[in-house]
C-alpha cells in the first residue's frame with residue numbers, strides 16, 4: 001500500500017510532538033535540578049560567608065593576643081619568609097611589620113632565625129628551651145634577647161615553619177649593670193673619696209707648676225706643647241677627681257636664701273670663655289620679678305654648671321642657649337601630696353640648647369652615674385646635678401624641645 005502525503009505529515013507531526021514533549025519534560029527536570037542547585041549553592045555560600053566571618057574573628061582574636069603580648073613574636077614559613085611580626089617585635093627591632101612581612105628573615109636581621117628548618121623532621125622537638133642571644137638588625141648595635149623558637153605544624157602534623165618569641169634584655173642588663181656599679185660605688189665610695197682627696201693636692205701642685213713653667217716658654221717653643229698637654233691632663237684629672245668626690249660624698253648644703261638669677265650668673269661666669277670661643281648666642285629670660293629659692297649657692301651653681309656645660313658641649317659648632325625662669329603654682333592635689341612643708345609654688349629653670357637633642361630611649365638613662373656618650377666624659381655630670389637638686393627637694397627632667405635640641409628643667413620650691 002502506498003502512503004498518502006497526508007498520512008506522512010501526520011506521522012511527522014506526531015513524531016515532532018513526541019520529541020517536543022520529551023524535550024519539555026527534560027527541560028522541566030533540568031529547571032527543577034537548577035533550582036535545587038541554586039538553593040544548594042546559596043546555602044553553601046552562606047555557610048562559606050559564616051566560615052569566613054568565623055575565621056576572620058579567630059584571626060582578629062589571635063592578632064589581638066599577639067599584639068597585646070609584651071614579648072616579640074615573629075613567625076616564618078619553611079623558606080624563612082616572615083608571616084607574622086607583632087607590635088612588640090616592631091618595638092624591639094625597630095623594623096615595621098609592613099616592611100618585613102613576606103621577606104626572608106635573613107634579609108631583615110643580621111642574625112639567623114635560631115632553628116635550621118632544613119634539618120627538622122616530623123619527630124623534632126616542637127619547642128626549644130629559652131636561650132640568651134644577641135640580636136642584630138641593620139646598622140644597629142647588637143642587643144641581648146632571651147628567646148625561644150618553636151616549630152609550627154599544620155592540622156596533620158606536617159611542619160609549616162617556626163615561630164620565635166623573644167624579650168629585649170637591654171634594660172634588664174643595664175639595671176644589672178647599674179646595680180653592680182652602685183654596689184661597687186658603695187663599697188669603693190669611701191676609699192675613692194680618700195684616694196681622690198689624696199690625689200687632689202699633688203694634682204693641684206702639678207697644675208700650678210706646669211702653669212708657671214708654661215710662662216717660661218715662647219709661643220713657638222715645642223716644649224710649650226708638652227707643658228700644655230700636662231696642664232690639660234692635670235685639669236681633666238682634677239675634674240674627674242672633684243666629680244668623684246662630689247658624687248661619693250653626701251651633699252652637705254649650707255642653706256640660705258638664694259636669688260635664682262645670681263646662681264645662674266655664677267654658673268655662666270665659669271663658662272664665659274667657652275661661650276665666646278664657641279659662637280653661642282645666649283637668650284636669657286629671668287621673669288618679671290626676682291625669684292628666690294632656699295639652697296646652697298655653691299651647690300646650685302655646680303648643678304647648673306653641669307647642665308649648661310652639657311648644653312654647650314651639644315653645640316660644638318655654636319647655637320642658641322636659652323635659659324628661662326618662671327614660677328609655677330602646683331594644682332591643689334599635687335600640693336597636698338607634697339605635704340605641708342612646701343607652699344606648692346615652684347621655680348622652674350629651663351635650659352634649652354639647639355644641639356641634636358637626646359634619643360628618647362636614652363633619656364631615662366642619662367641621669368645614671370657613669371652614663372656617658374662622650375669620649376672624655378665621666379658620666380657623672382647629671383648624676384651630681386640630680387643629687388644636688390634632690391638635696392634641695394627639687395627635680396630635674398630632660399626632654400627634647402619641639403624647636404629642636406634638648407631642654408633640661410630644674411624645679412625647686414620657691415622661697416617666699
Ligand SMILES: Nc1ncnc2c1ncn2[C@@H]1O[C@H](COP(=O)(O)OP(=O)(O)OP(=O)(O)O)[C@@H](O)[C@H]1O
Pocket residue numbers: 243306310311314353355356357358366367371372373374376377378379380381382383406
Ligand atoms: N644637652 C644635651 N644634649 C644632648 N645630649 C645630652 C645633653 N646633656 C646630656 N646629654 C647626654 O647625657 C649624657 C650624660 O651626661 P653627663 O653630664 O652625666 O655626663 P657627660 O657630660 O657625658 O660627662 P661629664 O659631665 O662627666 O663630663 C651625655 O654623655 C650625653 O650623651
Ligand SMILES: [Mg+2]
Pocket residue numbers: 306309310377381382
Ligand atoms: Mg656632662
